[in-house]
Amino acid sequence: MSKIVFPAETLELVKKIIARYPDGKQKSALLPILHLAQAEWKWCSPEVMDYVASLLSISSIEVYEVASFYTMFHLEPVGEHVIEYCRTGPCCLMGGVEVYDHLKKRLKINTGETTKDGKFTIKEVECLAACGWGPVFQIREKYYMHLTKEKVDEIIDELSK
């Protein structure tokens, strides 16, 4: 892997984020910067986390312990599209289980796995605060709501192109 450094534009943004907090409290920028790092490198490898630590002048362990606490950070490589489906009560009431089973069958993988071509990863997540619009999954920033088996097929077809 090439050397891990943010592009100049992102580094500017990092500076701006750190300036949101009082002097000496730059550690507060950790979650926002981990999000930027994950957007850049897809997952939070130890090298990426070490780099984030260096940007904030904190020790690597302070980044590891945080990244491993919050479920949004991937600590292992993931596919191009990470599908995170909500498995909590309200989405299940709306037929979530059948829809997600269909998704797994369609991609021939289980929760936590990545397709052989590296295109899709499926993750099971807790409530996404979209209960009235369920079943729901999220791919990156986008919410896909009112899911049905047909809709899942359309979305996968589109992303497979």
Place this chain on the structure above:
Amino acid sequence: MKILTEHIDVPNIDTIDVFMKHGGYSAVQKAIKKMTPDEVTEEVKKSGLRGRGGAGFPVGMKWSFLAKPEGVPRYLVCNADESEPGTFKDHYLMWKSPHTLIEGMIVSSFALGANTSYIYVRGELMYVINILEKAIQEAYDKGLLGKNILGSGYDLDLFVQPGGGAYICGEETALLESLEGKRGNPRNKPPFPAVKGLWQCPTVVNNVESIAATSWIVNNGGDAYAAIGVGRSTGTKLISASGHIKKPGVYEIPLGITVEDFIYSDEWCGGIRDGHKLKAVVAGGSSVPILPAELILTTAAGEKRLMTYESLSDGGFATGTMLGSGGFVVMDETACIVHNTLTFAKFYHHESCGQCSPCREGTGWMDKVLHRIEHGQGRKEDIDLLVDVAKKIEGNTICPLGDAASWPVAAAIRHFRDEFEWHIEHPELATKPGAVFMRKGASWTK
């Protein structure tokens, strides 16, 4: 009566010009130019507004606890970490009308004497964070944020902070830990955030909906707000309605309408989906006790139950529940209570921060035992075991997540024990796809 969502469907209400055309930011003008911070606080106290995140603690009183030592910064932090299953009202409000929250943040920050404030939004809502940041920039451009707001000499900077996917960060001290760049482990209280909060400085943490309501209170007065509602349940409340109803969505209701109206009136949920009957409701987010149809519609004393803090909790946990966050999950006769309880138990197991043993271990055991009941491997003694575990978590943890995890399990068994027994005694029936227990003679049984 709509306070927060009156203009929510106006096209482009998320832009500052349209928002201002509909009266937006008038509360900032009024508060900063014509009122003192204490006067704003006084109106919020008079309004009777109670914390809308779930706890229902009076907002004005919480503000009055804020320590104000000379030369120490104070902070207002908005809790937009909405993660309680069944709840999606803050998501809706921020997505549709970000300026409603920003206006409230300015008014509230002014009242508290905060010069820097943060909105902590759950990280999954990155698209909402982008909407908020764009709206905040518009407010800076209009001189409503930044230095010397509207020439008043009052300065305020407002930032959005993303979370990382952890329900526990909705607990205010865990949220502050997270905002400091740490794991979201709740702190021991006291000291309370009002004395030692963000970076050990005095801090107020309020829910999105609470903060958003302060603008209307400033514009119309605390008495006008208190005139809406019933008794100590004043004003309006955003209810997130989901499940087996005709019209799921977010509704702003005046507190005090009947539960029956809320479920069956076309103005709100529109009734149970066609051909089905009401079985149960979780009225205030996953952590509050589930109630069967007859107890959610009327209290044990036979009175019509109202959408208020007091009426929903009438009867205590024996026959009542809580308004909580207003996450209103409706189930018809096709819903399996055991399965639904399992999904909630899994949720709390996953979201326990692991700091307190009763919660870390207990949520895991409840998940495991419910899992085996649901999958046809339940044992006779499992029901009492679940009740016992729930009892041993409740009240024995430093934050309310332990209680929140134990209540739904205990309540499901309290009101639907026969359904758990059926799963254990008839695993061959219970594990058939779509199989649901039908209680003989129940109002929802066909």
